[in-house]
Amino acid sequence: MRSEEFRRSAAAVIDWIAEYLDHAENYPVAPRVSPGEIRAQLPPSPPEAGEKFAEIFADFEQVLFPGVMHWQSPNFFGYFPSNNSFPSILGELLSAGLGVQGMLWATSPACTELETHVLDWLVDLLGLPRRFHSSSAGGGVIQDSASSSAVCALIAACHRATGGRAAREGMDRRLTAYASSQAHSSIIKAARLTGLGEENLRLIDVDADFAMRPDALDAAISADRAAGKTPAFVAATIGTTSSMAIDPLAEIGAVSRRQGVWLHVDAAMAGTATLCPEYRHLNQHLDAADSYCFNPHKWMFTNFDCDCFFVADRSSLIDAMSVTPEYLRNRASAGGEVFDYRDWQIPLGRRFRALKLWFVLRSFGIEELRRRIRSHIDCARQFAEWVQADSRFELAAPPRLSLVCFRHRSDDATNQRLLEMLQRDGRIFLSHTRLGDRFVLRMSIGQTRTTIEHVRAAWKLIQEFAPPVP
Amino acid sequence: MRSEEFRRSAAAVIDWIAEYLDHAENYPVAPRVSPGEIRAQLPPSPPEAGEKFAEIFADFEQVLFPGVMHWQSPNFFGYFPSNNSFPSILGELLSAGLGVQGMLWATSPACTELETHVLDWLVDLLGLPRRFHSSSAGGGVIQDSASSSAVCALIAACHRATGGRAAREGMDRRLTAYASSQAHSSIIKAARLTGLGEENLRLIDVDADFAMRPDALDAAISADRAAGKTPAFVAATIGTTSSMAIDPLAEIGAVSRRQGVWLHVDAAMAGTATLCPEYRHLNQHLDAADSYCFNPHKWMFTNFDCDCFFVADRSSLIDAMSVTPEYLRNRASAGGEVFDYRDWQIPLGRRFRALKLWFVLRSFGIEELRRRIRSHIDCARQFAEWVQADSRFELAAPPRLSLVCFRHRSDDATNQRLLEMLQRDGRIFLSHTRLGDRFVLRMSIGQTRTTIEHVRAAWKLIQEFAPPVP
Secondary structure, three states: OOHHHHHHHHHHHHHHHHHHHHHHHOOOOOOOOOOOOOOHHOOOOOOOOOHHHHHHHHHHHHHHHOOOOOOOOEEEEEEEEEEEHHHHHHHHHHHHHHHOOOOOOOOOOOHHHHHHHHHHHHHHHOOOOHHHOOOOOOEEEEEEEEHHHHHHHHHHHHHHHHOOOOHHHHOOEEEEEEEOOOOOOHHHHHHHHHHOHHHEEEEEEEEOOEEEHHHHHHHHHHHHHHHOEEEEEEEEOOOOOOOEOOOOOOHHHHHHHOOEEEEEEEEEHHHHHHHHHHHHHHHHHOOOEEEEEEHHHHHHHOOOOOOEEEEEEEEHHEEEEOOOOOOOOOOOOOOOOOOOOOHHOOOOOOOOHHHHHHHHHHHHOOOHHHHHHHHHHHHHHHHHHHHHHHHOOOEEOOOOOOEEEEOOOOOHHHHHHHHHHHHHHOEEEEEEEOOOOOOEEEEEEEOOOOOOOHHHHHHHHHHHOOOOOO | OOOHHHHHHHHHHHHHHHHHHHHHOOOOOOOOOOOOOOOHOOOOOOOOOOOOOHHHHHHHHHHHHOOOOOOOOEEEEEOOOOOOOHHHHHHHHHHHHHOOOOOOOOOHHHHHHHHHHHHHHHHOOOOOOHOOOOOOOOOEEEEEEEEHHHHHHHHHHHHOOOOHEEEEEEEOEEEEEEEEEEHHHHHHHHHHHHOOOOHHEEOEEEOOOOOOOHHHHHHHHHHHHOOOOOOEEEHHHOOOOOOOOOOHHHHHHHHHHHHHHHHEEEEEHHHHHHHHHHHHHHHOOOOOOOOEEOOOOHHOOOOOOOEEEEOOOOHHHHHHHOOOHHHHHHHHHHHOOOOOHHHHOOOOOOOHHHHHHHHHHHHHHHHHHHHHHHHHHHHHHHHHHHHHHHEEEEEEEEEEOOEEEEEEEEOOOHHHHHHHHHHOOOOOOEEEEEOOOOOEEEEEEEOOOHHHHHHHHHHHHHHHHHOOOO
C-alpha cells in the first residue's frame, strides 16, 4: 500500500469510525452469534497476492462487525466501561504511525519523558501523595492493565521482603499476601503467576458494605507471623469490581505500616473520580501505600490499554525487574539520569501510549473530564432512586460512584432470567455478580456518550421485563 | 471533540503520518536531546479548559517530535527492527475506534475468532506443527511481546511439572530451567518474575556459532536431576538477539523429550523468515516443542505490539492462569466451546489486535511479504560481502538472515568509538553487542522501506568513519 492509497483508505476508516461512534446506540449492544459462526465465514488461507483495502474493509463490515460487542454504545452498562474518545483514537493512531519503541529512554527520549510528565500531572490531579511523583524516590508508568500492575507490585513487594532473594533464589514460600474476598481476580492471578501461590494469598472478610475488615486483616497478618510466615503484601481496593466497595484505607494503611508489608492500592475504576475535588477524599489515606494504580482506559476516555501505575520507591521495582544484556547498554542508562521503563514492566518493548493520555487531558481539559464523570455519577444516583421507588426491586449494595447493584425481590433464577432477557433483547447490556451469595444485576454507567436519557430508557426496559414479585 | 473536528484532525494526522513515513529517511535517526530536555518544555499542569487539537498537535511537532528515535527510517539498523506499514496502522486505528474488549469470547466474539483464525493461518504459513493449530489440543494467541510469551510458557511448564501445585502452593524451588547463554534477557526476567529464581535458570554454553550445545544442555539437566532438582523448562532460540544464532532444534527437542521438560522456542525475530519456503527448515524440528513464539511486530510490518504465541497443549496454560470470578461467568464460557483469551495471557483486558495482522496479511499478500523479507536478507548478504572485502573489518559471527555482526580489526575501544561517531552523526543508527567478550557492531536490516541503496550508503559511511588498522 502506497501513501496515496493509505490516505484514501484512512479517510474511509476515519469516516466509518466517526459514523460508528455517532450512531453506536442504534446497534443491539451484544452480537447475536454462535461460537464458530464468524470463523466459518473466513477463508482457510490468506491470499498469495495483495488485496485492495476496500475489499478487506468490506469483509470487516460484513463478516466481523456483526460479531462485535458494542462497548462504545451509550447503552452498554456491563462489567466496567472501557470508554473511548476521539482525541484518544488520534493518540493511538499517531503512536502507530510513529512506530517508536520506548523500552529505554535512549530508544525514544520523548516517549519516556512525556509519560513521566503526564503521570506526574496525574499525581497532582488525583491528589496522590508526593511520594508517587517522579521528583521523589517514586514515579509513574503506563502498564497495559491493572492486572500487570498487580504483578509488578507483588514482585516488588516480594523483592523487598526478601532483600532480593526471591528474584535470585526463587520465591520464598513463607511469604504471604492479603486482599479482601472482593478483590479483583487479577490479584489471585498475580499470586499464581509470581509463584507466591494462591494458597498464600489470604482473602480477608468484608463488612456489610463489602469493604475489607482491617481488624480481620491485622489478625490474619499476626496469625501468619506467629506461624512463621513472612507477610509481604496487601492489596486494597478503591472501588471493587462487583460493587464498587471502598476498602478503609486509613485503617489498612495503619495495619500495613505497623506490620511492615507492601500496600498496593487498586483504584482501576474509581481512581478517575478523584479528578473531581468532591471525590478526592477517596485518595486521602494513601500515606502508607507503596503502589497505586488506576485505569484511564476504563473511565477516563482513553482507549485500552492505559493503566497508570505509581510506586513510592521505584528502586524495589527496578531492582526486581532489571536484567541488562550488553545489547541494551547505553550511555544515558549508565549515567543514571533517566528512566528506562522496560524495568518498570513485564515486556521489554513499549509503544508511545502517553500520547493518547496527553491528547485526552489537553483536548477535553480537566473541567470537561470532571463534568462528564459527575454526569455519570448523577445518572447512577438517579437510577438508584428509581430502583428504590419500584417495590419489585431492591439495592444489593450501597450505590457508589457510577455503579448500582440491584436485584429483583425474588429468587436468583428470576434475576438470572431477567438478565438473560435483557441481554437477548439487545437494546441494553448489563452484567451480573454475586453479593452475599445472591445473584445481583450491575448497572455500570461510564460510556463516553451515555446520558440520563439512555439510563432512563434502560430502566424502563428493565421495568418492562421484570415480573411482579411472587 | 465532536466528529467534525475528529474528521478534520484525523485527516491532518493521516497526512502527517503519510508524509513522515514517505520521508523518514531525511531525519537524523537518533534524536539529539539530553535527559530532561523534552520535559523542560512541557507545562507543569494540564489545562482546565479544553484546547484545540491543532494547538496540541503543534506542540507534538515542536516539542516531542525532535525527541523521538526514527525507528521507521530506512536508515535504522539498530537492535531488531520494529517495522510498520500502512495496513497495520489502519488496523490499529480501527481497533482503537471500535474500542472492544476481547477478554472473553462473549465480550466480542469476532475479536476472539479472527485471532484464532489468523493464528491458524500462520501455523500453515510458517510450517509449524499441527499441534499448534486450534483444531488440535493447542492453539495460538496474540501477546504483547515475546517477554510475556516466555512468562506464560514458563508458568505453564511449572504448572505441568508440579501437577498444578506451583499455582496453588507457590513455586517449587526444586524446579530448574535452561536456556543458552545467548538467550534473550526476557528469559532471565521471566525466571525472576515467575518466582522460579534467576539462579534456577541454567545458562548453557554455546558453540563457536553462538548456538546452544545440546550435550551441555543434556548434562546440565541430568546433573540437576541427580541433585534432586526437577528440570521443567528449556527455552531455545531461533535467531538470538546478539547474533541471530540458531539453536539446534532437533537435538534440543530430543533432549527435552527424553528428559520430559517443556520446550519453549523463541523465534521472535527469525520466525517471519519462515514465511519463505527456503527458510522454513528453521521450523523443521519443532515436534518436541510445547510452545513457540514469533513477533510480527519485529519484521512482519505489523506495528508493536503483536507477538504470536502458540502452545501444543492449551490446557496447561489455561489451568495455570484461569481464575474465574462470578462477574466474568457466562453461558458461552461454561459451554466450553469457546476460547477465552484472558486465560492465555497475563492481563485480563485485551484489544482487537488481530485486525492489524489480518490487514497486513491480506493487503500485502503472502508473496509480497516474502519478497520484502528476501530483499532484507539479500541486503544483509551483500553487506557481509562488503565487510569481508574491507581488510579493516571482520565478521564477528556467521551472518544470518537479516543480521550482520562485524567489527573493526582493532580493540574494543576503537569499535565503541566508531559506533558512537556513527550514532552522533545521525545519518544511520546501529547498535552493538558483545560476542566472545568482544565489542561487536550489529547491522540489522529489516525496516519496511530499507533498500540496498540505504545499505550501500550506510556501508560507505561506516567505511568513511573507520580508522585504518593500527
